[in-house]
Amino acid sequence: MGFIMDGLDAETYDRKYGDRQLIARVIGYFRPQLTIMLFVAVLVVLTSLMDTAFPILIARSLDTLAAAQSAQTIELLVSIILVTGIFSWTFNFLRQRYTARAVGNVVLDLQQDAFAAIVARDMSFYDEYPSGKIVSRVTSDTEQFATVVTLTLNLLSQLLLFFLIAAVLFYINTRLALLALTITPVIVAIALGFRLIARRTTQRSQRSLARVNANVQEAISGITVAKNFRQEQNMYDAFKQVNEQSYHVNVRSGFVYNGVFPLLFLVANVGTTIVVYFGGLNVLGGSISAGAWFLFVQSIGILWFPLTSIASFWSQFQLGLSASERVFALIDAEPRVQQIDQQPVPRLSGRIEFKDVFFQYTEQQTVLAGFNLTIKAGETVALVGHTGAGKSSLGKLVARFYEFQGGDILIDGRDIRTFDLHAYHRQLGMVPQMPFLFSGTVADNIRYARPEATDEEVVTVAQNIGWGDWLEALPDGLETEVGEEGKALSLGQRQLVALARVLLQDPSIIILDEATASVDPLTEAQIQEGLDLVLENRTAIIIAHRLSTIRHADRIIVLSRGNIVEEGNHELLMRQGGHYAQLYNTYFRHQSPDYRPGEGFVPVLIPVTDTE
Numbered sequence: 001m002g003f004i005m006d007g008l009d010a011e012t013y014d015r016k017y018g019d020r021q022l023i024a025r026v027i028g029y030f031r032p033q034l035t036i037m038l039f040v041a042v043l044v045v046l047t048s049l050m051d052t053a054f055p056i057l058i059a060r061s062l063d064t065l066a067a068a069q070s071a072q073t074i075e076l077l078v079s080i081i082l083v084t085g086i087f088s089w090t091f092n093f094l095r096q097r098y099t100a101r102a103v104g105n106v107v108l109d110l111q112q113d114a115f116a117a118i119v120a121r122d123m124s125f126y127d128e129y130p131s132g133k134i135v136s137r138v139t140s141d142t143e144q145f146a147t148v149v150t151l152t153l154n155l156l157s158q159l160l161l162f163f164l165i166a167a168v169l170f171y172i173n174t175r176l177a178l179l180a181l182t183i184t185p186v187i188v189a190i191a192l193g194f195r196l197i198a199r200r201t202t203q204r205s206q207r208s209l210a211r212v213n214a215n216v217q218e219a220i221s222g223i224t225v226a227k228n229f230r231q232e233q234n235m236y237d238a239f240k241q242v243n244e245q246s247y248h249v250n251v252r253s254g255f256v257y258n259g260v261f262p263l264l265f266l267v268a269n270v271g272t273t274i275v276v277y278f279g280g281l282n283v284l285g286g287s288i289s290a291g292a293w294f295l296f297v298q299s300i301g302i303l304w305f306p307l308t309s310i311a312s313f314w315s316q317f318q319l320g321l322s323a324s325e326r327v328f329a330l331i332d333a334e335p336r337v338q339q340i341d342q343q344p345v346p347r348l349s350g351r352i353e354f355k356d357v358f359f360q361y362t363e364q365q366t367v368l369a370g371f372n373l374t375i376k377a378g379e380t381v382a383l384v385g386h387t388g389a390g391k392s393s394l395g396k397l398v399a400r401f402y403e404f405q406g407g408d409i410l411i412d413g414r415d416i417r418t419f420d421l422h423a424y425h426r427q428l429g430m431v432p433q434m435p436f437l438f439s440g441t442v443a444d445n446i447r448y449a450r451p452e453a454t455d456e457e458v459v460t461v462a463q464n465i466g467w468g469d470w471l472e473a474l475p476d477g478l479e480t481e482v483g484e485e486g487k488a489l490s491l492g493q494r495q496l497v498a499l500a501r502v503l504l505q506d507p508s509i510i511i512l513d514e515a516t517a518s519v520d521p522l523t524e525a526q527i528q529e530g531l532d533l534v535l536e537n538r539t540a541i542i543i544a545h546r547l548s549t550i551r552h553a554d555r556i557i558v559l560s561r562g563n564i565v566e567e568g569n570h571e572l573l574m575r576q577g578g579h580y581a582q583l584y585n586t587y588f589r590h591q592s593p594d595y596r597p598g599e600g601f602v603p604v605l606i607p608v609t610d611t612e
Helices: 019-066 073-121 123-128 130-173 174-181 183-219 223-228 232-285 290-312 315-334 391-398 421-425 442-447 453-472 491-506 521-537 549-553 570-576 579-591
Strands: 354-364 367-373 378-382 406-411 428-431 509-513 539-543 555-560 563-568
Touching: 019 073, 019 130, 019 290, 019 315, 073 315, 073 549, 130 174, 130 183, 130 290, 174 232, 174 290, 174 549, 183 232, 232 290, 354 391, 367 391, 367 491, 378 391, 378 491, 378 549, 391 406, 391 509, 391 539, 428 491, 442 453, 453 491, 453 521, 491 521, 509 521, 521 549, 555 570, 555 579, 563 570, 563 579, 570 579
Parallel strands: 378 539, 378 555, 428 509, 509 539
Antiparallel strands: 354 367, 354 406, 555 563
8 A cells, every 4th residue: 555654663661461461460350340240151151051952942843843743832842942032132131231231340440540550650651652642542442451351251152152052963963063073173273373463453453543542632732823823734634644544554454354254154154065965965864854954054053153253253352452451551651750668758848959960861861960959948949041951850850750860869858769759749839831720610720739628728828819819800700610721711810820729739849830921911910929929938949931030039040951050149140241141131131120122231230249
């Protein structure tokens, strides 16, 4: 077809599991459903017995009719056949119903485990892998996992039926039974041969689906940007390419799966033809009765069905195994952030020390090499520097979102790797550059930091942020719905909600990545007032974008390529005329009240005293 199959490689956290490992793990999920599964097993046996008895009763009816016995006998046999059919349907219905319940319970547990796994993953995991592909494993692949279970139960049912029918065949005529079973190795060989290519094909199909899901999710998330730049057609073309790739992969998969059916039925029909021919000769020779011969022909058809079903179901079985392999790989992915202990965390004073810290995102991307910095408890430190200087990385390391490869990070003199992370994060407040709000009300989002907070506490915190005036602009006050990702609110309002959320949390350490988007002067004043309140008496690391925040910081740290090149307050660094002065004149001076558009920056002369 000439279509390039790119983007379908396994993720780096994927791993190979043997069929026995996968099946054993699947069985482990079914242990809580043992009672239901035992009942299902009984129903499988009963259904197989009914299906086996059905052709025997028909054959007996034929022999009875041939012997010209009374009509009452025939009516009795017909009634028994009818009752047998009803019982067979009832047992099969109950088996399907309880199987669906057990499978539903197992899929529920698996999805919960998978979701718990992705919640526990490090931030680096989400930087490396598209969210759409992760979502695909939690949703699509867990649903495919149910296929393994259903087909496993069908497999057991078909195997039981096979052995029961085989016993009937040997009872009728041993020679014909042996003749019929000579086809069995051929069918088994075809099934095993198909097994070798089925797993790889299904994995590629699932990866292509995950890629489609990732593309759709990215498109929806970025639809505003696409419309701004009129890139809807390019977005559609990108989706079309990914979708066509998935189409080609699925067509090839369908060819592989469906190609085995005609071959299996051809072999089965050859076996049936042989049995019909030699069985007919035995009827003519008087070796067996017409009823017995009919029973044998009917039974041989039933005999082939389990074998061909087992082989043909193997494609779906492999699909389910591949799906379970992908889900288990997600669950088993090794976290990069490794805590060496889980010590309780009392109320922190907030002293932070970096000692010879070495950190890199990848082997080719070293960010910090022998980095040293001490931040005193209650101190507000502003980090400035060009893009890639390491500002955000310092915040992420303090938040324990990433693992550093060397040195030590101490909080109040204790190794950060010894903390119980859940307890530590309760004392760590973060305000990202673009605040994210969850669907719900403004009050719900403020309370997100402390779900147990009372309504009075939420109201008090909200009124303390930005003098509380921002609440008047909300249609329903704190009960205003924020919409998906908070899009029903302005960016400034979202920032105020994020600040209120952190204030309600009452953390000991604040990590703030200031928003760079422009807001109206009133909202900016409200945000600044909220910042002053949030930062009061707390240790703060600020990735600074506003001059007002920089000037209010106790200390400014100037970073360049992971190194501290300057530090001090605003006035001192400006007098030095170094890196900070260059950054100020490039990025910050237009925020100064001394800056006059069209005239440039009018410097304020600050006298230098001997003490300085």
